[in-house]
Amino acid sequence: MFRDTKAFSGFSVDDVPKARAFYEDVLGLRVSEAHGMLTLHVAGDRDILVYPKGEAHQPATYTILNFPVEDIDKAVGQLTERGVRFTHYPGFEQDEAGIMRAGGPPIAWFTDPAGNVLSVIQE
Numbered sequence: 001m002f003r004d005t006k007a008f009s010g011f012s013v014d015d016v017p018k019a020r021a022f023y024e025d026v027l028g029l030r031v032s033e034a035h036g037m038l039t040l041h042v043a044g045d046r047d048i049l050v051y052p053k054g055e056a057h058q059p060a061t062y063t064i065l066n067f068p069v070e071d072i073d074k075a076v077g078q079l080t081e082r083g084v085r086f087t088h089y090p091g092f093e094q095d096e097a098g099i100m101r102a103g104g105p106p107i108a109w110f111t112d113p114a115g116n117v118l119s120v121i122q123e
Contacts, residue, residue: 010049012056013114019050023111026082027067056080059115072099072106072122079120084110087117 002041004113013019020038024031030041038050048065069075076086086098087109099108106122 006046008047008049009064010051011060011116012051012053013112013116014052014054015113016050016052018113023050026079026084041074060117063109063117063119065116065118066107067118067120068123069120070123072108072120073097075120079110081117086107086110089103 015031016036016038021035022039023029023040030071032039032041036052040048040050042048067075076099080086081096088094088098089109092100093102094108097108098110099106107119108120108121109117111117
């Protein structure tokens with residue numbers, strides 16, 4: 001039934017203008033806005049819908065977006081320079097920058113202004 005449907009994902013935020021500034025200015029994504037919602041235009045032609053939920057918004061407790069990068073140290077450094085703070089999780093072996101290098105590809109987590117969890121992960 002849905003084999004040929006181009007599915008897309010979406011998530012909520014509590015403040016659309018803050019989300020737009022973060023995804024566009026900090027992360028450097030192409031972002032468009034219509035009907036009070038954002039569309040994140042990412043590589044691979046799989047747009048992501050960002051919709052407002054206001055005070056009813058609950059941040060996702062899992063990673064909603066993973067950004068593959070060639071050099072995680074460089075990506076974490078650049079994001080840190082742009083004001084992004086990386087999350088340090090108890091029980092995870094992460095270095096000072098917040099990068100976990102054990103148990104799989106190097107990965108570092110951070111949140112958007114709405115508290116949703118994102119990551120950079122080395123390819």
